[in-house]
Amino acid sequence: MLExxxxxxxxxxxxxxxxxxxxxxxxxxxTIVGPNGAGKTTLLKTLAGLxxxxxxxxxxxxxxxGKAWDLAERGIIxxxxxxxxxxxxxxxxxLSLGAYxxxxxxxxxxxxxxxYSLFPRLKERHGQLAGxxxxxxxxxxxxGRGLMSMPRILLIDEPSLGLAPVIVKEVFDIIRRLKExxxxxxxxxxxxxxxxxxxxxxxLMRSGRVLLSEPAANVDLDRLHDLYLAREAQSA
Amino acid sequence: xxxxxxxxxxxxILVGSVYALVALGLAIAFGTMRxxxxxxxxxxxxxxxxxxxxxTNTGLNPYAAIPLAxxxxxxxxxxxxxxxxxIREHRELNSLILTFAVGIIITNAILLAxxxxxxxxxxxxxxxxxxxxxLFAMNGEVVAFxxxxxxxxxxxxxxxxxxxxxxxRAVSSNRDAARLMGINPVxxxxxxxxxxxxxxxxxxxxxxxxxxVQPSIGHAFTVKAFIVTVLAGVGSIPGVFLGAILLGxxxxxxxxxxxxxxQELAGMALFLLVLFFLPTGLFGARARRG
Numbered sequence: 052m053l054e055x056x057x058x059x060x061x062x063x064x065x066x067x068x069x070x071x072x073x074x075x076x077x078x079x080x081x082t083i084v085g086p087n088g089a090g091k092t093t094l095l096k097t098l099a100g101l102x103x104x105x106x107x108x109x110x111x112x113x114x115x116x117g118k119a120w121d122l123a124e125r126g127i128i129x130x131x132x133x134x135x136x137x138x139x140x141x142x143x144x145x146l147s148l149g150a151y152x153x154x155x156x157x158x159x160x161x162x163x164x165x166x167y168s169l170f171p172r173l174k175e176r177h178g179q180l181a182g183x184x185x186x187x188x189x190x191x192x193x194x195g196r197g198l199m200s201m202p203r204i205l206l207i208d209e210p211s212l213g214l215a216p217v218i219v220k221e222v223f224d225i226i227r228r229l230k231e232x233x234x235x236x237x238x239x240x241x242x243x244x245x246x247x248x249x250x251x252x253x254x255l256m257r258s259g260r261v262l263l264s265e266p267a268a269n270v271d272l273d274r275l276h277d278l279y280l281a282r283e284a285q286s287a
Numbered sequence: 288x289x290x291x292x293x294x295x296x297x298x299x300i301l302v303g304s305v306y307a308l309v310a311l312g313l314a315i316a317f318g319t320m321r322x323x324x325x326x327x328x329x330x331x332x333x334x335x336x337x338x339x340x341x342x343t344n345t346g347l348n349p350y351a352a353i354p355l356a357x358x359x360x361x362x363x364x365x366x367x368x369x370x371x372x373x374i375r376e377h378r379e380l381n382s383l384i385l386t387f388a389v390g391i392i393i394t395n396a397i398l399l400a401x402x403x404x405x406x407x408x409x410x411x412x413x414x415x416x417x418x419x420x421x422l423f424a425m426n427g428e429v430v431a432f433x434x435x436x437x438x439x440x441x442x443x444x445x446x447x448x449x450x451x452x453x454x455x456r457a458v459s460s461n462r463d464a465a466r467l468m469g470i471n472p473v474x475x476x477x478x479x480x481x482x483x484x485x486x487x488x489x490x491x492x493x494x495x496x497x498x499x500v501q502p503s504i505g506h507a508f509t510v511k512a513f514i515v516t517v518l519a520g521v522g523s524i525p526g527v528f529l530g531a532i533l534l535g536x537x538x539x540x541x542x543x544x545x546x547x548x549x550q551e552l553a554g555m556a557l558f559l560l561v562l563f564f565l566p567t568g569l570f571g572a573r574a575r576r577g
Contacts, residue, residue: 099467101466101467118471119466119467120469120470123466123467124469131463131464131467135463135464135467136461137456137460137461137464138460138461139460140456140457144453147453148465148468151450151457151468152468152469153469200468200469
């Protein structure tokens with residue numbers, strides 16, 4: 052279980068997250084929605100150790116602090132916005148780098164097999180440069196690479212960004228399968244409809260705060276959209 | 288005439304292989320840190336003088352100096368990294384000044400210790416001629432070629448097959464993504480600098496056995512490495528190897544057909560031509576940023 056209490060973080064003197072408290076339950080998929088600038092990506096970056104923070108983050112009761120590479124060793128794995136694949140390396144080399152954390156190296160071969168069975172397209176293209184993949188394939192590679200790191204928590208940032216609707220559906224089918232395997236997932240997504248569809252819990256963020264936290268089953272999409280779009284009215 | 292040209296091409300290929308080692312050292316440090324180590328040529332020079340020192344003092348084959356060169360040059364390379372790593376602001380520019388200064392210090396320390404005379408190996412074994420068909424070489428040149436190929440093969444294996452090597456490539460490719468893989472980028476840069484020092488050590492010893500060295504030529508090695516990197520485009524080891532051989536052959540042909548005074552000029556002319564007509568390098572046709 053990942054718990055966040057009174058989290059405050061941002062970039063230099065610019066505070067983006069103000070007093071965020073959230074709980075992510077083990078083996079569930081949590082979706083965070085919200086408009087641009089709500090702080091969703093900042094939240095994931097903070098969790099992954101890319102940004103320093105004030106407040107308290109605990110994984111299974113243990114405080115979570117450190118640089119991104121230490122947190123990757125501890126199983127906090129971010130699939131970043133914009134995929135960030137190693138463009139001049141092959142698909143398989145990208146996956147192999149996912150297994151860089153020491154605890155993942157022994158199980159490298161079996162994990163690779165598993166990722167290839169989840170993403171047959173990656174297996175077909177295993178020798179190809181990652182920079183030559185389509186957007187959807189690159190997203191699959193980014194998720195596959197994240198799985199190679201044997202995540203205790205998998206943070207996925209905007210997987211649908213820039214993808215055609217039919218590819219988005221494909222990516223979310225995969226995310227649904229990962230959820231069935233009881234991987235703890237935190238998903239940040241602009242595409243509210245599809246993101247709430249796969250979630251167990253839903254949080255709505257706006258202007259660096261959490262406005263609404265509900266089990267996905269109770270979410271009323273119309274109300275969510277009202278809150279989502281109320282930014283103008285609030286700030287006026 | 289044709290024999291002379293063939294001989295020049297042959298000699299150029301042999302010396303080009305060592306240029307490749309020098310260039311790969313520069314490239315591997317640049318790849319991870321985006322910093323040009325202007326003292327790289329002087330690191331090579333230090334290794335060459337280590338070989339000279341060991342040979343004149345012990346009478347051993349200069350290649351016996353490699354362990355000592357590894358310690359000295361690898362250590363100095365590590366120190367250089369630690370200094371660069373302390374730079375907080377304008378790292379690209381300030382590191383140029385820093386490494387340039389370190390280069391001057393190394394050159395003058397060598398000048399102080401060994402005087403400005405031209406040195407080369409006195410080992411009869413390495414200086415003996417060997418003929419391959421109609422072509423001639425010194426044993427030293429052939430050995431240096433073999434050693435360079437071997438080390439390049441090792442580097443290839445290291446970058447492809449070892450975790451540290453993969454980390455070096457990952458940081459070179461996408462530093463932010465590398466962090467997310469559990470890679471500590473600063474430690475990886477450190478490793479890359481030491482690897483560059485290892486390449487410089489062997490290259491320096493090899494150059495001493497096949498050619499002549501004097502304290503003032505350190506920067507010329509840096510320039511050659513730079514030219515090779517531009518010829519090859521950034522990236523592949525085979526590309527660097529071919530670029531280095533092209534430079535070696537160009538220089539050797541210039542010496543044979545014109546004058547040895549024009550040797551450095553020919554390299555520069557090649558450099559400008561490639562920059563002008565093939566700005567991404569001879570083998571780096573793909574522009575891959577973004």
